[in-house]
Amino acid sequence: QQIWKYQHNDHGSIFADLSEDEYQKVRDYMWAQKSLGISRSATAKPTENFIFLIDLVLPKKADALRYLDENVSKPAREASVVVFYGSNGYLKEYVVGPLGGVLTHRDVTKEKYNLAEFKITARPVTIGEYMQLFEFIYRQVFAPLEGILKESFDYSAEKALSLFEGMPRGVNSGDRETWMSFFRDMSGMYIHPVGFEVLINHQSVNSSQWSLQKLLYNGQYFDTIEELKNSYKNDNVTKIVYKKIPNYASLKPRSKPIGIGPQQYYPQGKRFSVKDNQVMYMDWAFAFGLSSLTGMRVFDIKFRGERIAYELSVQEAMSVYGSVTPGMMLTKFLDSSIGIGRFAHELVRGVDCPYGATYVDTYRYIDTNHTQRFRNSICVFEHDIGRPLRRHFSDFFHNKYGGLANSALVIRTITAIGNYDYMWDFIFYQSGSVEARVHATGYISSSYKIDGSLRFGHQVAENTLGNIHTHFINFKVDLDILGVKNVFQTKDMTYEEVELPWKPERKAKVPRLVENQLSTEQEAALRYGQPMPRYLHVASDRTNRWGHQRSYRIQVVSFAGEHLPESEPEERSMSWARYKVAITKHKDEEQTSSSLYSQNDIWSPAVDFSKFIADNESIVNEDLVAWVTAGFLHIPHAEDIPNTVSVGNGGGVILRPHNYFDEDPSIHSPDGVYFEPG
Amino acid sequence: QQIWKYQHNDHGSIFADLSEDEYQKVRDYMWAQKSLGISRSATAKPTENFIFLIDLVLPKKADALRYLDENVSKPAREASVVVFYGSNGYLKEYVVGPLGGVLTHRDVTKEKYNLAEFKITARPVTIGEYMQLFEFIYRQVFAPLEGILKESFDYSAEKALSLFEGMPRGVNSGDRETWMSFFRDMSGMYIHPVGFEVLINHQSVNSSQWSLQKLLYNGQYFDTIEELKNSYKNDNVTKIVYKKIPNYASLKPRSKPIGIGPQQYYPQGKRFSVKDNQVMYMDWAFAFGLSSLTGMRVFDIKFRGERIAYELSVQEAMSVYGSVTPGMMLTKFLDSSIGIGRFAHELVRGVDCPYGATYVDTYRYIDTNHTQRFRNSICVFEHDIGRPLRRHFSDFFHNKYGGLANSALVIRTITAIGNYDYMWDFIFYQSGSVEARVHATGYISSSYKIDGSLRFGHQVAENTLGNIHTHFINFKVDLDILGVKNVFQTKDMTYEEVELPWKPERKAKVPRLVENQLSTEQEAALRYGQPMPRYLHVASDRTNRWGHQRSYRIQVVSFAGEHLPESEPEERSMSWARYKVAITKHKDEEQTSSSLYSQNDIWSPAVDFSKFIADNESIVNEDLVAWVTAGFLHIPHAEDIPNTVSVGNGGGVILRPHNYFDEDPSIHSPDGVYFEPG
Numbered sequence A, B: 001q002q003i004w005k006y007q008h009n010d011h012g013s014i015f016a017d018l019s020e021d022e023y024q025k026v027r028d029y030m031w032a033q034k035s036l037g038i039s040r041s042a043t044a045k046p047t048e049n050f051i052f053l054i055d056l057v058l059p060k061k062a063d064a065l066r067y068l069d070e071n072v073s074k075p076a077r078e079a080s081v082v083v084f085y086g087s088n089g090y091l092k093e094y095v096v097g098p099l100g101g102v103l104t105h106r107d108v109t110k111e112k113y114n115l116a117e118f119k120i121t122a123r124p125v126t127i128g129e130y131m132q133l134f135e136f137i138y139r140q141v142f143a144p145l146e147g148i149l150k151e152s153f154d155y156s157a158e159k160a161l162s163l164f165e166g167m168p169r170g171v172n173s174g175d176r177e178t179w180m181s182f183f184r185d186m187s188g189m190y191i192h193p194v195g196f197e198v199l200i201n202h203q204s205v206n207s208s209q210w211s212l213q214k215l216l217y218n219g220q221y222f223d224t225i226e227e228l229k230n231s232y233k234n235d236n237v238t239k240i241v242y243k244k245i246p247n248y249a250s251l252k253p254r255s256k257p258i259g260i261g262p263q264q265y266y267p268q269g270k271r272f273s274v275k276d277n278q279v280m281y282m283d284w285a286f287a288f289g290l291s292s293l294t295g296m297r298v299f300d301i302k303f304r305g306e307r308i309a310y311e312l313s314v315q316e317a318m319s320v321y322g323s324v325t326p327g328m329m330l331t332k333f334l335d336s337s338i339g340i341g342r343f344a345h346e347l348v349r350g351v352d353c354p355y356g357a358t359y360v361d362t363y364r365y366i367d368t369n370h371t372q373r374f375r376n377s378i379c380v381f382e383h384d385i386g387r388p389l390r391r392h393f394s395d396f397f398h399n400k401y402g403g404l405a406n407s408a409l410v411i412r413t414i415t416a417i418g419n420y421d422y423m424w425d426f427i428f429y430q431s432g433s434v435e436a437r438v439h440a441t442g443y444i445s446s447s448y449k450i451d452g453s454l455r456f457g458h459q460v461a462e463n464t465l466g467n468i469h470t471h472f473i474n475f476k477v478d479l480d481i482l483g484v485k486n487v488f489q490t491k492d493m494t495y496e497e498v499e500l501p502w503k504p505e506r507k508a509k510v511p512r513l514v515e516n517q518l519s520t521e522q523e524a525a526l527r528y529g530q531p532m533p534r535y536l537h538v539a540s541d542r543t544n545r546w547g548h549q550r551s552y553r554i555q556v557v558s559f560a561g562e563h564l565p566e567s568e569p570e571e572r573s574m575s576w577a578r579y580k581v582a583i584t585k586h587k588d589e590e591q592t593s594s595s596l597y598s599q600n601d602i603w604s605p606a607v608d609f610s611k612f613i614a615d616n617e618s619i620v621n622e623d624l625v626a627w628v629t630a631g632f633l634h635i636p637h638a639e640d641i642p643n644t645v646s647v648g649n650g651g652g653v654i655l656r657p658h659n660y661f662d663e664d665p666s667i668h669s670p671d672g673v674y675f676e677p678g
């Protein structure tokens, strides 16, 4: 039944995530370095040394291209290892390799970040630290307040409160103090805030030095447990009285199933092939991977044997919240610091992807002591988009019909980062276009509604404010148009007044094409709030049959606005969001626009994207990378309960051939339909 | 197998297009009015009196609502009849009715347009006039130039040239002179320009008074046939030498089929019902129609029995072209003057719509002398969008999964207006959202490439320039949120500096909700080029369970820019395109934003949308209508050959509940999926 014959090759392997075995060998090697003193516990304490992350080191692009294009000198595979040195008070990154050979390790912190080491406070909170935090909260908050919590929130040792953290953790570099908001311990807790928040200073790696800084009860601040207790006893605080309510956050269907909806059906079987991490589909071939930190990425995207893009990848998912309550007041999530790919779990057949999709397992090593397998966490399927890719019916003169259904290949993962679920799609069309798309769903974040809350959102449930926030997504788009030496062009329309040649006394304003080639990184950093040419192109100096520079157009689909005033000290960690599109000269050292450390040391960013363009390099005949920002404003409303729906809540970028070919390549599709009167 | 039981009612009938029989009765009645002297020929000459159009008169809204909401006094059906009085030199519109009763007619030109009659030159070109134009061209152009045309273009009487018209037809009101560009007479002729254009004055209804004004041969202008002949003979013009080329415009597939792509499959049969012009789908019910002029429209859109919108309809499709050659230099197409719905032809199963869709015939009477049936010209189907409508997987704490596949109902027509095919979709989602979407495909318009052409586009084929142009689409969105008395609100985010309550020495900029209610039509006319709040709402003063005004949000998806400088005399006929969104107080007299006469008397528009808001009426607690403009700039490129693809070439509007409900209605979908660890 398989009628599509694809010849896979080994090219994808250089981009493949580490295997189960590779993770383990690297871990064992690091563990064996006695001088590093690394704990083997999955829940090492902050005072201990701990391997937080093992992940693939992407090959240097020049090395990769030599292998891909000349089939020689396959780059050695290497692993990146992030170690938290609790005992020394710093963090370091190593490269360990060659995988499959005799391993050695090398501290790359200095060469990657121009720092001898990271402050220990720059690290994400590990499961080990959370365990101590939970214990701290139990001992220092829940236990002494048991009576109040019972009355207010029906708290008991068996029915504790769940928590949700605000980020960043403080207001200055080196801070590690976190507002924890409490929620009813039930399914969908994110929208069951109880009106109680505490500020915990956990700056020290030694939890015995942690302290409770502040408490917020029903909108009122207290410095100490005692202060709250006294106010409560003396009725100097408005008491919250527990009320049992049905769980409006439940995702249980309220109606019985009465019939299955439309399904994708593949009468001829799968028309694509997935082998290891390489996908082939009609004229397309590419490799894929899932970074624990940044998430989905595809490499070496070829259409009809020609590389269109070297890399197309998610870089960051950022949200800025507003609130009158402290837990969400300063919150700016930078998900890649928590790990976007980290939360790619099993996809549900028939909902997350079609039943007939190909499902791929992924393996990760992050905040653990062993390789974790995530079954069926990527899916690949062909989809009937449901609208013709092209069609024309000729009414006049030569009656005929020609058309092509829009069957496209989708590769998807869905990452459930706490409350939110992002659905990440890369879509490959028969017309030579590729689309990167993200949609948001899952639970919104919420706060207990108090006086003043409504300036920061709408009430969406019992006592619950859905906080206003943004979604900003950054994509890296490394197009390579007929090689790596490209230029960046813009095209738009303007009105020009002309005399009518056949009626010179008469003038008219006529639309005219305006083309520009931008020369430097700063010219090509297209800020939000400034007019942007409608067409953006990465072009080769080689021309198509009609004499035009072969190019791909970058079409951004976004509803985003201002990300954060640049005056804010947290802004530099998200400076990529200043630009709808920014073009840089490719550098292996500028692999990502964000970093693992951006969330927790947001004030002195390990990666400040704006520095990529600060040197204002030439972008003429260089290897160009486009950094694309898409997103939208989310003003939560009642219909976000229980979950945000995907319709209208998305954004992305379409890469479209524009004079790259001599004609639409889809005319060669075997799916084409044509008829004329017999 | 049918497990969905729907109870249809007669409500759709008041919006139903005229039936075969109704058209015929109205025609016969008009023909019988001897005093009107109407020709019975399908190809009446411009000197004759001719029924150009018979179409439904929409009921007055108040009358319709009385019937829909109280089930009393069903409004009488009436027909609109447009008569071209060639013998009198004007145009008139009549209302004929009541259909099914004793017909009478009433001249409504004055009451509708505040004009006793239209200038005869405001009329579209009929088939009758085209026949005379073709004859004129044959006699006055082809015959005298036969030799030149043969040498240059391989012209022969059997192998004539095809033509494509520029519009508007002149530069002043009353003009009717048309640049006709010639093309090879082959399939996909629109992209085979030969380099020959003529300007014909056909202002008079009497073709004997028509004249050839100008000729353009290979970029050179001539006043007369003789002048061109002499220049040609004396080699004072650069001759075009005919070259046979393969037909790159052919839509014939270049590859053999080798396997069918994914198909929609309905394991339980259709889950929706279409009866006459009423559709029911899960919680949705609506009526639909297809106006010969403006195209697709839906009415009385109800979700769970509550009317969300009274009307959602296409109003106009406009394109402005640029060129160095005269045929396209001034061209501004206003498709509703030609007839958008008019060109809704049979949809092709498996390409235009799924095989299993429900197909509906439509009937029209336009530029003919009999009712025409267009088989299967509307399709209705449920579609698996291929991405969850919502889902959440809980990693932490309460492990569980809840989700819902995005199965939505699509109603579609495709209109092939000459070269271009617009695909019109209205999509109904289970979350209570409705989307109106248009995508463009088909052939671009083109010109023969001469010196200076490249300032107006790219070469896309042999000697062929794809002319730069815009696509602007206007939608009418008459939301009725819990009745017709609504307000228009905007919501957005701004940064506000606050002191941190727990650290008053520290300030931070925090996102805050900004809400506004706009009071007048001019405040709510949101122009292109001005900042637009990200959220636009039509709201009731009634509140949902959480105290927020129940509303629907209008989310525009558009890549459009400036439509035309307002200084241009043609601009008032497309003044709707000034605004991304404009809100007006509903009036039955302001049924459409464009008109049948806008194209051919573009300089003194029968409908100037900007006048709807010139009186700056209050929009507080009024029946509001939103007029939404979507579109994109099209810089044609080689991949537009042979046809433009739909990916990225679209726009539309999503209507989304925003505090309309108390929670997401899709939680009640019978398609919901939920599981937790057993």
Ligand SMILES: [Ca+2]
Binding pocket: A521, A584, A585, A611, A612, A613, A614, A615, A616, A617
């Ligand atoms: Ca640089």
Ligand SMILES: [Ca+2]
Binding pocket: A310, A478, A479, A480, A481, A484, A486, A586, A623, A624, A625
């Ligand atoms: Ca590049």
Ligand SMILES: [Ca+2]
Binding pocket: B521, B584, B585, B611, B612, B613, B614, B615, B616, B617
């Ligand atoms: Ca008005």
Ligand SMILES: [Ca+2]
Binding pocket: B310, B478, B479, B480, B481, B484, B486, B586, B623, B624, B625
């Ligand atoms: Ca209304």
Ligand SMILES: [Cu+2]
Binding pocket: A440, A444, A469, A470, A471, A634, A644
């Ligand atoms: Cu959100």
Ligand SMILES: [Cu+2]
Binding pocket: B440, B444, B469, B470, B471, B634, B644
């Ligand atoms: Cu176009």
